[in-house]
Amino acid sequence: MTANKSFIGLADCYLKPYNVAGAARALGSVSACQLQHQVTELRQRNYGRAGGTLNRTDRLDRVLVALTLQSVSAANLALATRGGITNVSASTVSAEEHTAHLGALIRTAHMNISSVVVEDDAELITYEAGVDYKVTGAGIVPLEGGAISENDPIKISYSFSARVVIEALTQPQTEWTFYFDGLNEAEGGENTAVDLHRIKFGTVQNIDMIGDDYATLQLTAELLVDPTKVGVGESQFYNWAHPSA
Known part of the structure; x- marks a missing residue:
């Protein structure tokens, strides 16, 4: 031993x-x-x-x-x-209001969005994805050369998936x-x-x-x-x- x-x-x-x-x-x-x-x-x-x-x-x-x-x-x-920790269930959002800035991220209230519809403030014009804006993981970005102008009021409707949110430094x-x-x-x-x-x-x-x-x-x-x-x-x-x- x-x-x-x-x-x-x-x-x-x-x-x-x-x-x-x-x-x-x-x-x-x-x-x-x-x-x-x-x-x-x-x-x-x-x-x-x-x-x-x-x-x-x-x-x-x-x-x-x-x-x-x-x-x-x-x-x-x-x-x-x-x-x-907050758990957010999947759901949809209708006509979320924002102001457009070309080339800048519009941070939507929810992430991982899909079935996105972007319209003008009067909801008469529907903008085209990939031409007027692109969808990112955290929202959308209005594109230069598209039909959306700087400072235009727009409305975004979309679906979003479930997520977990950590609210840091609160506990x-x-x-x-x-x-x-x-x-x-x-x-x-x-x-x-x-x-x-x-x-x-x-x-x-x-x-x-x-x-x-x-x-x-x-x-x-x-x-x-x-x-x-x-x-x-x-x-x-x-x-x-x-x-x-």
């Missing part, structure tokens, strides 16, 4: 509201999960001829968890941006329990489980909206003291379990 224990972790990661009954939802693929123990080092210096240190104490300042989420789902975006920070349901590749794929009892996420710092690589959400959470953990020897921060040797 060897005393060495190697570790290369893979895991499915889950979140549930802290101290509240409810499901633990999967976060999707998590490409990095790191615990960070931040301490203040207190040293008692030896002022004798030998110098050096007489004693040392590490005072725990905080414990952080750094996550890289590969899944940019609506739920994860809401988590990262402290956003609220308070929430406390969570984090479950690491993992395995250790370095030891034959043995199971390992880590429970982070009570964590609170900070707001994401950067979101790559344009780039050459897949976007990720890089989040940092802080482990808070869990006052419900009062057993002898029980951590108020987290525990890590794996099979006995």
